[in-house]
Amino acid sequence: MYAEETSSAIPEIIVTADFRGADARSIGGSISVISTEAIERREALHIEDVLNIAPNVNFSAGASRGRFIQIRGIGERSQFKDPLDSSVALIVDGVDLSGIGLAGGLMDVQQVEIMRGPQGTRFGASALAGAINIRSNRPTGVFEGAISAGVGDYGKQNFGLVLSGPLVNNQWLGRVAFQSNASDGYIDNDFLGKDNTNNIDEKLARVSLRWLASDDVTVDLSAYLVDADNGYNAFSYYNTRDIPTDDPGQDRQETLSVSADVLWQGFSAFDVKVNIFGESSDLDYGFDWDWGNLAELGYRGGENNARDRESTGIDIRLLSADDATLLGASWVFGLYWYDREVSLDSTSGDNFSGYGTFSSQTDTERRALYGELEWSLSERLNLIVGGRWEHYQLDYFDNAAVVADPSDDLWGGKIVLEYQLQENVLVYMSANRGYKGGGVNGQAIAKVLNDPSTDADIAEFLTTRAAFDSEALLNYEAGIKGWYLDSALSLSASAFYMDRKGMQAKASVLFPPAEWRDYVDNVDNGKNAGIEFEAQWQLLPELIVFANIGFLDTELGTLIVDDLDSENALNQDGRSQAHAPEYQFNVGAAFSFMNDFSLTVEVDGKDTFYFSNSHNQQSDSYELIHASLNYSHDNYRVSLWGRNLGNEDYQTRGFYFANTPPNYASNEAYYQLGEPRVYGITASYTF
Template sequence: MPFQVPSQTKLPARFSLALTSVSASILVLAPLLSSVSVNAADVLEEVTVTADFRPTTLEESTASISVVTEEEITKRGAQHIEDTLNAAPNVNMASGASRSRFFQIRGIGERSQFISPINPSVGLYIDGMDFSRSGGSATLFDVDQIEVIRGPQGTKYGANALAGIINIHSTEPTNERSGKIEATLGNYGKQSLGIAAGGPLIKDKLLGRFSLHTNQSDGFMENDFLDRDDTADRDEFTGRGHLKWLANDDLTVDLKVLHLDIDNGYDAFTFDNSRTTLSDEPGKDTQKTDAISLKALLDINSSVALEASASYSDSDLGYSYDEDWGYVGQFSEDLYPYSSFDEYLRNRKNTSIEGRLLSNEDGRIFNDKTDWVVGLYHAKKEEGLTRKYTYLESDFLSQYDTENTALYGQLDTEINDKLKLITGLRVEKWKADYTDSNDNKINVDETLHGGKLGLEYELNDNHLASTSISRGYKAGGVNTDGTLPENLLDFDTEYLWNFEVGVNSSYLDDALTTRITAFYAKRKDQQVRSSIVELREDGSTDFTDYIGNAAKGSNYGIEAELHWKVNDKWRLKTSLGLLQAKFDEYTDPQSTANGLDLAGRDQAHAPNYQYSLGAEYSITPKLTAGVTLEGKDGFYFSDRHNARAKAYSLINANLSYKKGDWTATLWGRNLTDKDYDVRGFGSFGNNPGNGYITETYTQKGEPRTVGLTVSLDF
């Protein structure tokens, strides 16, 4: 389906550039497509989405969803979710660590965390467990699929889903014995090994699956001062376990456990923005997590089902870095050099319990027209911080505890054979208590609410249209630095009204599917991260980080995806995201002496366009080749300054050979070795050699990375 813009509509320049680029790519592919025949029997595989109240197929879901399958994960050589998200339109990431810890959907999401606690805008769920503040947890071995749901999910997920959620679903145990062994070797000393096995422990009664995986790499940074190439290394271990008890025809119980042991180096920033550092005290990015969840699904009778779940996780996280990026003796004393090290040690405990009732076929109400869900959710999160910092006389200690209880419900009403009405509402009681070693005590107690009103209309068997109005929210919070003025010690809840229209279509006897969504969101009391910059006596820079509320913001755009199984040889998968994320009104009073007026400017980490163009060709029944072109527009690193990342495009490719149970995949990412940035800071100086002049400093993205993955499925 061609994308057309009415002649009277004038798109921003970057939108026009994106459309021109995509159109040019399609023209390049056109001669190729014209030479192949279309076989209507080549139907696309059905994809089931699990993130909603009830599982549904991707074609029947009217939310703006992208799904990355296990096959796509393998062909990318992906070990972490950061290796996959460029394929999802209007999704961005922020690094500033060994991995991308923070995610942005439609320009909304956190970018970093230092001393202050955060409430996330994008939820991250792994097998139903909440890891929204710990993005490093998203390793991918033995993962069945990744689901990215854009837009506020206020009814089901509440305060963690202002912008959307990312849902990772690991491979389920089945009644058949199965498993795999997978090994990978690549450049930069990359080596990984994983094993997974599952099947019936008691036939038709108790099923199980477990997996173990280790991933190691030297990283792509070199430290010339220490003469090492592994100061940004990766050492990641993941263990998963799943028991499924089929108690009887009416009751199923799932027990899942997750163990993570991540011991990565962090040595990323340099004075010349290169991949060669001079740090004498390289940092670390570590995480040790043990998590467990229990879920039961009981068909009480033909009218009502009960779904109950509980989860607990305990994580120790460490994040540290060499603040001066150099070594003692690098500069003469008359240049006023400094040396400091900053370390943040966090312990996070998350506990949640949830119960919901869902209608079965005989339990539909309102003349047998309406399916319904009603649920109760309670969660408690505890976060303790110890900050060890050169410029502190003693360690800084803080404790941030939150507790939220929510009641929610949703009705799905079939008005007639073609039209369905969706109404959802969630009311949430939010409490937060903060204390620290500077004698700060801040308490937050408020009631939040959000939900959704939507319509789905089946135009015919091949086209499903939808429209919706939804309200999302993110709780207010605290700023923890005692040097801040009193009016900046806390900030208010942010609300977002989101309007969407979309069409899901299928063509050529389901060989070609498209999903197109247009959205418009208004943000109220928008939470914005900023900082006060002060010079120390030695000439170095000190940051006081804080979050404040902007007046208003508008985020609008389009998300489109196309998947086409042309015939038994060719398959195409493309996506395009167009985004305008603007401040309507906002002046940051701390950015400069007179304040930086951001009205009309793009919000941070909100590229105006993002695209993915992929093609796969079966050379023989056993040999397949694929190539993907991915790109995104430049974007502001922060709302505090005007430093920007440049636009970039990356080429990824794979060659996969399968014989029997064996598969060998040669893969490469960023094959042209494009230089691009994944995190940046501006408006401060850190280099004694040039008098601490204000500069922009960036963290580089992954260079050309190639590897070979061999797997045995049994």
């Protein structure tokens, strides 16, 4: 969100996720754009490393990385056996990779665009809370390349290579990029004598082609490969980084995505854009239940969830030319088709009761029509009206004979009024409606069907909740964006209020004596409201200061946890939603000196937040200090960097149950700790 500039003007930033590429300052909505410079200064290799920059954006781990994202308090926090539809869209070069967060690598990335609030017209059911669009660098018309390498503590190593340029008669342009990331992680396993049971081992590759077929037709082809073989060994009895497990888990992902984007400008009245994409992923996520070892406990238990995922989609869009209007408005109309198939094979159990298997198949279909009209009501006043109708169909079955096929006709849209208060100041008001499809509580129902001794009241309670309904979100927002002092100062502020209709909330029910099963239910009266502020000021040609601040107030609806037990039921009505801190901030400064040097110091801060709807355990508030010292000369760049320089312990995921030996007598809070102090050096050469 800040750029490395030596002039006094902050450059415009084009948002590519919008229907038409536009300067972020001219769009009536809350959008943060994280630049290449910001990514490099934090030595960010994955989106988890930059999410704290944006106001009111949080994440949860419970995995090798923080790959579950929340925007304005809305978003999933985990996935185990049940199917998941993400509330936050993850789009990588036009491919919908929502729900598989290890695909969020930052190799050869031009920018990361974070759109806060429902994107009902643009992305539909994938973006109830918002969307993250990762845009890689495009092929170039001249030959260029880059090579980079870095090392750091905890066994950190990374290497990258990029080549780009013309291929055939300047009609074909190509770009290839490769990156490997490795780290031992931050966990010591004394039982196994290893320090890499929570390691990072990731390889990413991308091939991009651009075909300039004619003066009117441009075709962009892309293939993206993610091969992550990460460890997952993060929780301990005493909330430390010393874990004596004998069976560490894993968090693996192999994803291949392909896309073709066609732009046809051969018509006088409109342009045609076609996006065709597909993705194939193998996901393997497993963990040790007991966090100990058989020799110490006499017990061993664990869970492994292996998924195969295939998806395909096509988006066909017509965009009006500059002088072609409908009812006096510029326009966009489109058709969208998306299919996804996910198969699960899960094994779980322990050495006392044995191991069991659970398998399921989930097929999702989405068909949509959408459109948007924009009127210039006056020289300064614009009105934008957008809408999307989507048919959602989910077909589910599993080996416990649970069969469900929830479907719905969903709609979303927006009304935005933009007023150019001055040439350099935009104010806007908007009403947006987003939506998310329903789903299935397969795991909880399977427990009922597989265990004939299940209490009749529990069986009835869960059977009536085999499927849950869709959710709708109404977002009302007002904001102002301006750039001052010859564009040296950029300011934006917004206030929003969200009304969640049929909020999908995760809760739990107790199978006596001590087994909890999660399920999702629809509850009423969920509320989210807040204020967001972003500023960047080039005080001097050598000095930029920046601040990104979010305030958030949320309420759970009428949610009661374990509401079969009237005496011990936990009434959460009115409590804050999970992973929704009341404040977040990112502030800092970047200073250039001696022609070739620059120093950046920034601080991320976050308030306490609840880990779950099902209990009231909270994280600690924290402030993390990051810094980088950079030397750039000609084509060389060297960076000394550090994150969390104060070595502060902070939590990225939390649970609450009885898991401490030898008696397992009472519920306790268990935390996954975030990244400790890390530092390293990175060098790159461009040519």
